[in-house]
């Protein structure tokens with residue numbers, strides 16, 4: 247076994263795996279470690295009863311970046327899955343994202359002109375409030391929080407039924423305490439189009455994400471079940487440089503305090519002899535009372551048409567969102583003002599390290615989607 251590598255990569259998630267592949271191309275030697283017993287980080291999928299289960303939550307790949315799309319497709323083929331979640335609000339179903347189907351279900355409006363009039367009426371309260379504030383301050387004002395942004399985008403009825411309860415469950419915070427950008431991820435359309443994303447390319451890797459990661463890191467030495475901090479000195483001595491993809495606050499021993507995260511717990515059930523439980527991969531429960539945020543039916547990510555019924559069983563996961571406690575998996579960084587200020591302190595410390603590169607969702611404390619993580623790895627490794 248080699249004792250000296252060019253790079254030690256801490257974490258076999260997407261950032262670590264893309265970095266490993268790119269470094270290999272540049273003929274660097276790489277050792278990868280992960281504290282988990284498997285590769286892939288949060289995109290890990292596991293085959294159960296013939297179905298690829300997204301162990302750490304539903305993952306749909308989408309991007310408008312052709313280079314990224316060609317990159318992932320060079321390892322595995324992607325299917326034509328298009329995410330079109332359904333929202334269940336107190337027993338009534340609505341299509342997402344907010345589009346003509348949703349507006350019809352909500353108000354009975356049938357044409358884009360009718361829908362636009364209705365939305366204008368719904369947005370009036372929020373847009374007048376913002377205009378008055380801008381006039382008073384003499385500068386154009388932007389929505390200050392998620393509630394203001396949502397009311398400005400879609401108005402009161404949709405906010406109350408499809409956003410408020412779901413968001414408060416997902417983030418454990420009032421919509422008035424959350425940043426506006428979170429809700430801007432969702433498209434608002436005046437067409438009958440239930441595609442959750444506006445991106446040019448979308449799909450699921452056939453055979454699961456684990457297969458994609460395996461292909462990326464083929465030929466690299468990987469050691470699993472190793473926590474970097476248990477053997478840091480020994481591991482650091484084995485490589486010239488380190489790529490660290492874990493939590494940034496942990497790296498610096500929480501010197502400035504803990505960054506906050508949201509975590510998700512999954513209640514997964516194998517339903518034998520049920521071929522089709524909910525007819526869709528994702529159903530969101532948008533009221534405040536249902537304790538889970540959504541139910542995922544994993545087979546629908548990869549099985550389309552007749553394949554759904556020819557697989558005799560199905561697997562569902564109810565997702566419960568909660569505040570992260572030490573020992574939990576950190577999932578979502580909470581990019582509010584308090585945490586952003588704390589992160590800035592850690593970021594300054596990270597910038598001062600010349601042997602270590604910090605990359606990915608946890609090390610950069612950013613709400614990155616998969617394609618953004620890949621773009622970031624291209625950028626970081628491209629500079630080496």
Ligand code: FAD
Nearest residue numbers: 257259260261281287288303305306474492606607615616
């Ligand atoms: P991670 O996947 O978290 O990888 C970090 C790795 O480092 C982990 O394997 C961890 O075990 C390891 N590690 C950490 N600390 C140590 C240590 N001390 N020692 C050793 N190993 C360590 N993106 C999309 O594009 N589409 C989606 O539909 C989508 N859905 C999502 C749903 C959920 C519930 C979540 C949480 C995220 C979702 N994402 C989605 C985002 C996507 O998961 C991330 O962009 C991506 O997985 C981040 O990769 P990463 O390598 O930065 O982090």
Ligand code: UDP
Nearest residue numbers: 333408409410412413416428429431530532
């Ligand atoms: N959201 C909502 N209702 C829904 C789905 C999403 O209000 O039915 C809000 C919620 O605040 C969420 C944000 O829209 O955090 C972005 O949704 P997305 O599905 O992109 O979140 P993800 O789970 O991928 O982070």
